Amino acid sequence: MTTAKRGQPAHVALAEQLGVAIVTGQRAPGSTLPGEIELAETFGVSRSVIRESLRMLSAKGLVESRPKAGTKIRDRQAWNMLDPQLLKWMFEGAPPLDFVHSLFQLRLIVEPAAAELAAAGRTARQLSRMGHALEEMGKHGLTSELGRAADQRFHALILEATGNELLVSLSASISAAVRWTTFFKYRSTRKPRDPMPQHQALFEAIANSNANAARDATAALVRQAQIDTEAVLAAEAHRAGARPVEDAAATR
Incomplete structure (x- = not known):
């Protein structure tokens, strides 16, 4: 039932x-x-x-x-792999490693370029909303639903600030990817590295209209998220007695 x-x-x-x-x-x-x-x-x-x-x-x-x-x-x-609900369902279990690779590859293609555009074109109101989302992340933490929702808003606002309607149309998918990979990482006993300093660096780059710094900060943030997610996959595979996936902490 x-x-x-x-x-x-x-x-x-x-x-x-x-x-x-x-x-x-x-x-x-x-x-x-x-x-x-x-x-x-x-x-x-x-x-x-x-x-x-x-x-x-x-x-x-x-x-x-x-x-x-x-x-x-x-x-x-x-399958419509970018459907937000489908992404949620995928992370209800332990998603395949190749799927996680593909998801972070997509994020690395889209998000650094989006941050670069956002740094050049963001409005004062968009920046204020990003700042508020960042404050909520710090206040509630990413182990909480409120903190993860704030993280999701932060990344969605960056896409919105590009002013590119096609990038904005990816907002729901990218935000869902951020939300459910974060949920997946924090449900594990293995705690990921604190991402707040990297989010703060990204925010400051956008606030200062520094496009290159915004691109670099986003790439670093997404790569660390990938390392943390794959580390959780490896740990879960080990606990389940499965054949270990490739070393998630290896430098790519």
Whole structure:
């Protein structure tokens, strides 16, 4: 039976439950989900809830339904990997190392360039909002939901400050990547390096309109986040008795 979080519709809760099972490999690509009647009985919901859940998963590229063939889980290439909810689901477990590599590679391509543009074009109001987000991060800490939400806002504001509508359209995806990698790092017993000094250096570079320093500070921040995330993956793999992933702390 599926259990919805407070204020969460049943179809959303079920889509999350199935989505996590798919993206973490509990349900393999190419396999077929049980029929609507069986799913409804298994999770204790109506068939209309099942249909709405499957529509959500289909919109994210995770499944496809065909008459008489049922609902099949699609290959990873078809998944909307930048969907914020899908990113959240991916980090519910231990995401594959190659996925983490790809995610941080994307961040290293986008965010340093965005910070450079933000340093050149940010407004006083945008800078003030960045500063407030930074204060909230320091006040609540990244182990808390409030601190992580402030971290997410800080990075989203940098993209907003570029003035580039295509970069701004990536804001939800980049912010989700920041939020869920941070959540993943801090749920481990291994504590990552304090990122506040690097965030402060980035803020000061943008405040001083120093584009080169903003680019460099962002690259350093993202690389450290990657090292910390991969270190947690390695530690979890070791605890699970799995074959260790490559040394996450190695210099790239």
